[in-house]
Amino acid sequence: YASQEAHSSVEKAGIVLGVGQEGLCKIGVDSSFRMDVAQLEQAIEQDLADGWQPFAVVATVGTTSTTSIDPVAQIAEICERYGLWLHVDGAYGGSAAVDPTMRWVLDGCERADTLIVNPHKWLFTPIDCSVFYTRKPDVVKAAFSLIPEYLRNTESADDAVPNLMDYGTSLGRRFRSLKLWMVMRYFGQEGLAARIHEHIRLGQLVAQWVSESPNFELMAPTLFSTVCFRAHSKGLDDEALLEALNERIMNNINAAGRFFLSHTKLHGIFTIRIAVGNLRTTEQDVRDLWGSIQAELARIHEAQ
Secondary structure, eight states: EETTTTTTHHHHHHHHHTOGGGGGGGOOTTTOOBOOHHHHHHHHHHHHTOOOHHHHHEEEBBBBBTTOBBOOHHHHHHHHTTEEEEEEETGGGGGGGGGGGGGGGGGGGOOOOOEEEOOHHHHOOOOOOOOEEEEEEEEHHHHHHHOOOOGGGGHHHTTSSOOOOGGSSSSSSSTHHHHHHHEEEEEHHHHHHHHHHHHHHHHHHHHHHHHTTTTEEEOOOOSSSEEEEOOOTTOOOHHHHHHHHHHHHHHHHHSSSSOOOEEEETTTEEEEEEEETTTOOOHHHHHHHHHHHHHHHHHHHHHH
C-alpha cells in the first residue's frame, strides 16, 4: 500500500518482489496530497475480506510531485494493528531533519521498520547515495543472506564485522559512504542545517510571490523548498489553453539555459515546479527566476 503520490520506485519494488504493479494498492490523498489513512484502513479490510494477504505500507516524507508528508504516526498505528511492515520513503524530505526547526518532519518515523534518506537529493552529496535505517536488521539479514562457501570468512562469521552483502541484493559495493562523510565533515551539522534552512526560506519566498500575484496560483502547500504553481491569468479558464500556456512558459524558460523548471500533474492539471536545492542558489537567483517567469507570461500574452 502506498499513496497515489508515492514515488514510482515503489511500483518497481513490487515488480522486483514478484507481486507486480497489480500487487500495489494506491491509496487516495487528501487536499494536501497526504495519504488518506481512513481509505488505507478500508483498503486493508477489503483485501483481507477478499482473501488477499496485506504485508507492507510505504509512507512518504516529501513526495516527488508536491513534497507532501504522509501522516506517518497514524499509518504506524494501522500497521501495528494489522501486523504490517512500515517503510518510510524520506528520500527527499528526510534530509530536512538536519535542521532542528524541521525535526518534526520525521515524527512517527521512529515506529517504522525501515527508513531511507537520499543525501544526493538534498544533502549536497554526489549521486548516488542513499542511507538505509532499520529497527529490525535481523529480519533484513534473514531475508537477504546467502553465503556460499567461497564467500565465507572468519571476520564476519560472528557478526562482529557486519557484511553488507547480507542486507540487500548487491554483493559487491563501492564506498558510497565516503562522499557523505566528506560532506558532513566539511559543513558540519550546523553548516548543513543553515543551508537547508535557507533553501526552505527561499521556497517560502517564492510561494509568497506566487500567492500575491493575480496571474499565478499555488497548486499545493509549500512545506520545503519546492513550489508547485501555474500561470492562471484572469479570464483564462479553459484547461487545455492553461496547460498549453504553462507548458510553453516552462519550455521557454528551460530553453534559455539559465534556469531549469520541472513539472508534474496534480489532479490532472499541468503544474510547474521550482525546486531550490543547490548549494550556490541565492535569493537573487530566485528573484531573477521569478522575474523571468513573469516576463515570459507577459511576452506570450503580447504575442497573442
